[in-house]
Amino acid sequence: MKVLYYPGCTLKTKARNLGDTAVESLALLDIELEELSRWNCCGAVHSLADDDLIHLVAPVRVLIRALEQGGGRLVTICSMCYNTLARANRVMRDDPEKRKTINLFMDEEPDYQGEVEVVHLLSMFRDEVGWDLLRERIKIPLKGLKIAPYYGCTLQRPREVGIEPVGRFDLMKHFIEALGAEAVSMTSADRCCGSYQILGNPEVAKDASSIILADAGKSGADALVLSCPLCEFNLDRNQGVLFEEGRISKVVPAFYFTQLLALALGVDPRRCHLELNSEASIGLLRDKGIIAS
Amino acid sequence: MNKAQTHPTNEKQNQKIATGDRAILPDGAKTVPIYVMGKRYEVPETLTIMKAMEFVGFKFIRGAGCRGGICGACSTVYRKAGDYKLHFGLACQTVVEPNMVLTQIPFYPANRAVYNIEEIEPTAESVYALYPELFRCVACNNCTKACPMDVEVMDYISAIKQGDLAKAAVLSFDCIQCGLCASRCMGELPQYHIAQLVRRIYGKYIQPRAEHLKKRVQEIDSGKYDGIVKALTEMELEELKRRYLESEREPNMALPGEWLPKDQEYL
Numbered sequence: 027m028k029v030l031y032y033p034g035c036t037l038k039t040k041a042r043n044l045g046d047t048a049v050e051s052l053a054l055l056d057i058e059l060e061e062l063s064r065w066n067c068c069g070a071v072h073s074l075a076d077d078d079l080i081h082l083v084a085p086v087r088v089l090i091r092a093l094e095q096g097g098g099r100l101v102t103i104c105s106m107c108y109n110t111l112a113r114a115n116r117v118m119r120d121d122p123e124k125r126k127t128i129n130l131f132m133d134e135e136p137d138y139q140g141e142v143e144v145v146h147l148l149s150m151f152r153d154e155v156g157w158d159l160l161r162e163r164i165k166i167p168l169k170g171l172k173i174a175p176y177y178g179c180t181l182q183r184p185r186e187v188g189i190e191p192v193g194r195f196d197l198m199k200h201f202i203e204a205l206g207a208e209a210v211s212m213t214s215a216d217r218c219c220g221s222y223q224i225l226g227n228p229e230v231a232k233d234a235s236s237i238i239l240a241d242a243g244k245s246g247a248d249a250l251v252l253s254c255p256l257c258e259f260n261l262d263r264n265q266g267v268l269f270e271e272g273r274i275s276k277v278v279p280a281f282y283f284t285q286l287l288a289l290a291l292g293v294d295p296r297r298c299h300l301e302l303n304s305e306a307s308i309g310l311l312r313d314k315g316i317i318a319s
Numbered sequence: 320m321n322k323a324q325t326h327p328t329n330e331k332q333n334q335k336i337a338t339g340d341r342a343i344l345p346d347g348a349k350t351v352p353i354y355v356m357g358k359r360y361e362v363p364e365t366l367t368i369m370k371a372m373e374f375v376g377f378k379f380i381r382g383a384g385c386r387g388g389i390c391g392a393c394s395t396v397y398r399k400a401g402d403y404k405l406h407f408g409l410a411c412q413t414v415v416e417p418n419m420v421l422t423q424i425p426f427y428p429a430n431r432a433v434y435n436i437e438e439i440e441p442t443a444e445s446v447y448a449l450y451p452e453l454f455r456c457v458a459c460n461n462c463t464k465a466c467p468m469d470v471e472v473m474d475y476i477s478a479i480k481q482g483d484l485a486k487a488a489v490l491s492f493d494c495i496q497c498g499l500c501a502s503r504c505m506g507e508l509p510q511y512h513i514a515q516l517v518r519r520i521y522g523k524y525i526q527p528r529a530e531h532l533k534k535r536v537q538e539i540d541s542g543k544y545d546g547i548v549k550a551l552t553e554m555e556l557e558e559l560k561r562r563y564l565e566s567e568r569e570p571n572m573a574l575p576g577e578w579l580p581k582d583q584e585y586l
């Protein structure tokens with residue numbers, strides 16, 4: 027099966043550990059993620075100002091590119107890209123006035139009315155691949171690893187584009203279990219990690235991340251699983267800093283869901299870009315015997 | 320050379336159609352109205368914007384260079400009667416149209432970063448550090464619409480954001496640095512300066528080196544051609560002329576590598 031794929035800029039630069047492992051894993055599941063041959067940045071954040079239509083131009087342009095290349099379904103992985111694209115798509119589908127204004131502004135492109143369906147890769151596992159098939163294909167079950175699902179803000183909100191209703195975390199739980207690991211729950215699975223406040227207001231972001239990591243520590247999780255590069259930065263790569271500053275007492279590394287998938291499907295760990303994660307992540311996988319020491 | 324060689328157009332036609340070579344309108348030549356910075360002028364219909372402006376008395380001190388569509392000095396913006404669209408072109412390449420309203424933009428201020436290409440890390444991060452405004456792009460595509468060279472400007476900016484410098488270098492290859500993209504950018508990006516940096520990085524660090532060129536440079540350095548160069552520079556003029564006229568020439572449509580000269584001593 028071939029599906030159109032929108033990687034987003036970060037998966038091509040800082041978060042290759044999210045993008046590359048997805049493409050390689052999906053190939054092992056007989057699904058080819060076919061990257062759009064032409065695409066631009068999604069805009070990263072959906073503007074909450076009701077009349078800020080210019081920031082919808084970037085995601086709508088991506089959707090037009092997808093329509094040009096066959097349309098139907100567009101799969102994406104980064105939580106922020108997913109959120110931005112799915113929300114722009116809803117505006118184009120449901121709001122005739124904004125749709126008209128945007129189409130008029132983009133008069134060099136064909137008119138767009140929300141024809142493409144934006145799908146997060148996690149939803150595709152639930153709705154199309156199926157947990158049974160995934161379980162069958164696992165070569166190295168992640169036995170002995172306790173993992174807490176971490177959704178962050180953008181996978182479930184707003185409700186209209188959520189991959190699962192707010193407050194329910196079954197999708198990632200089933201995913202974790204299909205990989206042979208144990209899913210543990212924590213109360214702050216959908217608490218904000220501090221997001222891009224880490225740039226302008228780092229104290230606020232560090233406070234936010236520390237609460238989540240302390241909670242993860244209490245829940246008994248060995249690691250978090252997530253799908254957002256910004257969450258990964260705040261909760262994983264920045265963890266050493268949080269520990270040194272005495273904000274957290276226990277290190278709980280985080281992985282992208284696609285990295286754990288790749289490892290479980292038997293992809294060579296050297297191709298899972300663990301070097302881009304925190305040091306603690308490699309240590310944990312060695313301790314659990316999932317990668318050779 | 321006689322006159323026929325320099326002006327191959329036939330004489331009859333020359334009288335009817337103004338070519339811009341002379342300021343006096345030939346008999347029967349058709350003119351069209353154009354508006355330069357709002358003022359109406361009647362100009363011969365066959366002229367380029369640049370020649371039409373000179374025809375009515377403008378003199379270019381800036382805003383003209385090569386007159387061949389390659390230096391990017393003569394950026395022009397115009398509108399057509401009854402059309403809300405902005406149009407862009409090179410004054411030296413674009414033929415006038417009746418009722419066009421135009422102005423030239425010989426220069427547009429744009430931020431240009433200072434760097435030492437010898438010391439730069441050949442990565443996308445280096446470009447981001449020098450031009451952080453790159454991330455202000457909202458994909459409005461005004462840059463692409465403004466490009467008189469049909470460069471996919473927004474796409475190369477996207478490629479840089481995706482870390483793909485090679486793709487950006489290739490996409491921006493036809494850029495002539497006219498600056499119209501920057502004049503239209505709502506994110507205030509200096510696209511053409513960013514692209515030039517990317518092409519410099521690409522050319523110096525990323526693009527594979529041509530091995531045959533390296534070999535040839537070594538041959539030159541080792542003195543392989545010194546003798547023949549010396550002989551040529553000391554040669555009598557008549558002998559030099561004779562040799563030039565008798566020299567072998569690769570046929571125009573020869574396939575690469577198919578044709579070889581009879582004298583292969585210096586190959």
Ligand code: FES
Nearest residue numbers: 384385386391411
């Ligand atoms: S004068 Fe050089 S491009 Fe027009």
